Amino acid sequence: MMCSVDDERVRTELVAVITAVVDGVPRVLTADDGPRLPSGPLRSDHRSLQGGLRAWVEQQTGHRLGYVEQLYTFADPGRASAGGRRVISVSYLGLTRVGSSGPAWAGWYDFFPWEDRRPEPDLPDPVAQLGERLLQWTGRGDDDETARRRLRAEVTFGLHGRPWRPELALQRYELLYEAGLVPESPFGAADVRLAPGATMAHDHRRILATGVARLRAMIQYRPVVFELMPAEFTLGQLQDVVEALAGQHVHKQNFRRLVQQQDLVEETGHTHAGTGGRPAMLFRFRREVLDERQVGGTKLPVQRVR
Amino acid sequence: MMCSVDDERVRTELVAVITAVVDGVPRVLTADDGPRLPSGPLRSDHRSLQGGLRAWVEQQTGHRLGYVEQLYTFADPGRASAGGRRVISVSYLGLTRVGSSGPAWAGWYDFFPWEDRRPEPDLPDPVAQLGERLLQWTGRGDDDETARRRLRAEVTFGLHGRPWRPELALQRYELLYEAGLVPESPFGAADVRLAPGATMAHDHRRILATGVARLRAMIQYRPVVFELMPAEFTLGQLQDVVEALAGQHVHKQNFRRLVQQQDLVEETGHTHAGTGGRPAMLFRFRREVLDERQVGGTKLPVQRVR
DNA sequence: AGTGTATTGCTAGATATGAGCATAAGTAAA
DNA sequence: TTTACTTATGCTCATATCTAGCAATACACT
Structure with missing residues (x-):
């Protein structure tokens, strides 16, 4: 051979x-x-x-x-x-x-407008619109293949009361690709309205989606967010970054409790004022946890939507 | 450029x-x-x-x-x-x-004898021996580098009362490599007794360790074990496979509860006798869960050792 | 002083997990 | 036919963790 x-x-x-x-x-x-x-x-x-x-x-x-x-x-x-x-x-x-x-x-x-689920007040929800078009693509039939497709669409996009799961970003992109709803797809039909969002050269949008999905999955069980933070930060700022990555709001009190009771951070003794509210304590990442935990065991709560 | x-x-x-x-x-x-x-x-x-x-x-x-x-x-x-x-x-x-x-x-x-933690009655525990040699390698010092090394050894090998974590198989191999305790390592000293186990050509033992670690991590949150099972199996057989992969025993009743309450399996109606005990019900994997869950949410309990 | 904003503390209820006891239904030996 | 032994299965209970609230605190800005 x-x-x-x-x-x-x-x-x-x-x-x-x-x-x-x-x-x-x-x-x-x-x-x-x-x-x-x-x-x-x-x-x-x-x-x-x-x-x-x-x-x-x-x-x-x-x-x-x-x-x-x-x-x-x-x-x-x-x-x-x-x-x-x-x-x-x-x-x-x-x-x-x-x-x-x-x-x-x-x-x-800019590339995945539907991935940010933090409610903009009046704008129409892009996921609701995409969901409609996807379900149209899957078809109403009852045969096995159609049913599987529909289930996939419902699960990945959180339709029909299912929870939205941030870490499924790649699966969502792949489904849109198969359904011909992104311009780079070869399966596109002429008469459908495409999904919103900018494209990238080659298959780079897919690679980006892979990165988004991986990072979103990772912040839930590994302390990697801190690589994105400055040396000192408030818990509020940390939460803002997590919410930005997840595209979703988290429960503030639970977030703080989880971060603190896991000993991920330690106070610096300084405070951060000027936000128009009570000044927050500043923290730094306890880098030792990387050795103590060796990869696992660090959950950040990404609110479960019922 | x-x-x-x-x-x-x-x-x-x-x-x-x-x-x-x-x-x-x-x-x-x-x-x-x-x-x-x-x-x-x-x-x-x-x-x-x-x-x-x-x-x-x-x-x-x-x-x-x-x-x-x-x-x-x-x-x-x-x-x-x-x-x-x-x-x-x-x-x-x-x-x-x-x-x-x-x-x-x-x-x-055969390649990683220390990865199987299911107690063989009398044989000396390979991890205890390796732990000794590793701690000797890390040194007793109190400087930063030495302390980090020692912590790493303790965490990955579950020394000094820390829990043994099956999914750290790769980190354990890499530590042995750095410490010169495997023959393929370039850091080996002449006077140390090497770790037991067969080697492989090239860096294939490292790749195998990567696979072992990945699979062990994966069975905890994805229903992949079933790819290793026959079409019909008892819960006991399923547990045996999980224990073999994890190199660790699990709590029987909790294992069954988790598998069943997650709707991973369904009864076939048949039973399996001849094991010298009460015949067990036979189950099959509900392959639909792969669509329903889309990757996540399937935990199998790997007993936490205190 | 009053109001708004952000931080921090606390708790009831639901859910998940760890570990054990008890029972059921077979096989193998006395 | 008992009796012992083995494996399967059902159930409980204490503990831990998570969700989703309410409440209080501390500052900035009118």
């Missing part, structure tokens, strides 16, 4: 989903045209995949990435480059802090 | 961690010499990475893989092949069922 040399010629790309929260908005680092995610080829002077990506992003942004984690490796035939060479994309999720949002930092919800 | 063509020449390998439980022992599919994990190059007629791996394994084993999931992508310089070409390994975890264990199916715990 030998393979010809031609089979082995592939190009390896590193793709970065770098996230920061600025002005209460989760943002992703983008490159000029497209827009598209920053990406570049693996080079022989890179000692490892993660090392290559880290060095490369730090050079571009001037920021040290506190947290970098492999996301997924894609190699679908649609990704073949011009010369017929196959492209393998190894994607990474990175978390960082930035002071201000330049033009390179695009908001998550 | 152009790159020479040379930088882009890489070889892509697909590596499979295929797991099945036979005779109450979790096993992994291995290839002849080494032993090593089955692996082969990505070919241009493979429509996707997962598709390539799936087709390739099915051809080798004659079994359809019920569940295949990407594990991790490795590309360390140590993996460069003869011609100086870089090797990128995309590893997958696959779950399947087999009737009998041929020579190709090696037991997990």
Whole structure:
């Protein structure tokens, strides 16, 4: 079972989903045209995949990435480059802090407006509209395939009284893709109104959705939010960041209790005033917990909607 | 920032961690010499990475893989092949069922004897011995680095009264590697007694540890165990498989309660006798839950050891 | 002083979890 | 035919955790 040399010629790309929260908005680092995610080829002077990506992003942004984690490796035939060479994309999720949002930092919800479930007062709910179109696509039939599709739509989009689950962001995007409701989908029909939101070059919107979903799942059981926070912060600010990421409000008192009783933070002794209310105590992340817990055991409550 | 063509020449390998439980022992599919994990190059007629791996394994084993999931992508310089070409390994975890264990199916715990915590009556506890040698390696000092190392050893190996956590299998292997207690480590000293267990070719033991850790983590919140079960099974058999994977006993009554109240299974109406006790009811997996839950929300209890 | 805003404390009710006792229904030996 | 032994199954109870409230506190700004 030998393979010809031609089979082995592939190009390896590193793709970065770098996230920061600025002005209460989760943002992703983008490159000029497209827009598209920053990406570049693996080079022989890179000692490892993660090392290559880290060095490369730090050079571009001037920021040290506190947290970098492999996301997924894609190699679908649609990704073949011009010369017929196959492209393998190894994607990474990175978390960082930035002071201000330049033009390179695009908001998550520009690409996925339906993922932010914090109620804007009067605007029509995008999920309700998408839900309608999705259920229309699934069909009303009673056969197995139709029923499964409908169930999938109901679960991922929280229809018919089911709870909205923030961490299903990727499944939602994939369902819209299959239903032809995003412009990059090959299954689109001419007469449907597409889902709102900007697109990205190549399959970068899917990769971003993967990152969003992974991060949302992760903050529920790992103390990674702190990579997005400044050295000192109030519990209110921490909560704002979590809510921005989850696209959902959380119960304030329970949030504080959970954070504190898990010993994730310690007081700095300083307070933060000027918000027009009672000044809040400032905290810092107890980085020791990363060693104490070794990955698991850190839940943040993302309110269960009944 | 152009790159020479040379930088882009890489070889892509697909590596499979295929797991099945036979005779109450979790096993992994291995290839002849080494032993090593089955692996082969990505070919241009493979429509996707997962598709390539799936087709390739099915051809080798004659079994359809019920569940295949990407594990991790490795590309360390140590993996460069003869011609100086870089090797990128995309590893997958696959779950399947087999009737009998041929020579190709090696037991997990042949490679990681310390990962099975189900008490063998008289034998000396390998973890106690490893713990000793690890703490010796970390040193007794009080400086930051030493303290962190010691904490890491205590947490990952459950020393000094800390709980043993099955899903830390990878961290344990990596710690042994750093401490020079496995033969494939470059940090080994001449005078230490190595950890027990067989090795594998290349870095395949690390990849296997990754698979073990991932599967152990996953069975706690996703109904994947059922991919390893026959069409009909008793709750006792299901528990045996979970215990084999976790390397730990679970509380029988609580296990049953959790499985049943989550509606993961339904009775088939048949019973299974001949075990020398009361015949057990036979169940089948309610595959619909995969659509109903969409990934999350299925916990199996892995007894917390105090 | 009064009002608004944000922080902090506390608690009742629901749900989940850990660990044990008790009973049921078979098989194997006395 | 007992009797012992084995495995399956049902049930309880104390404890922990989570949800969703109300209440009080402390500051800024009129």
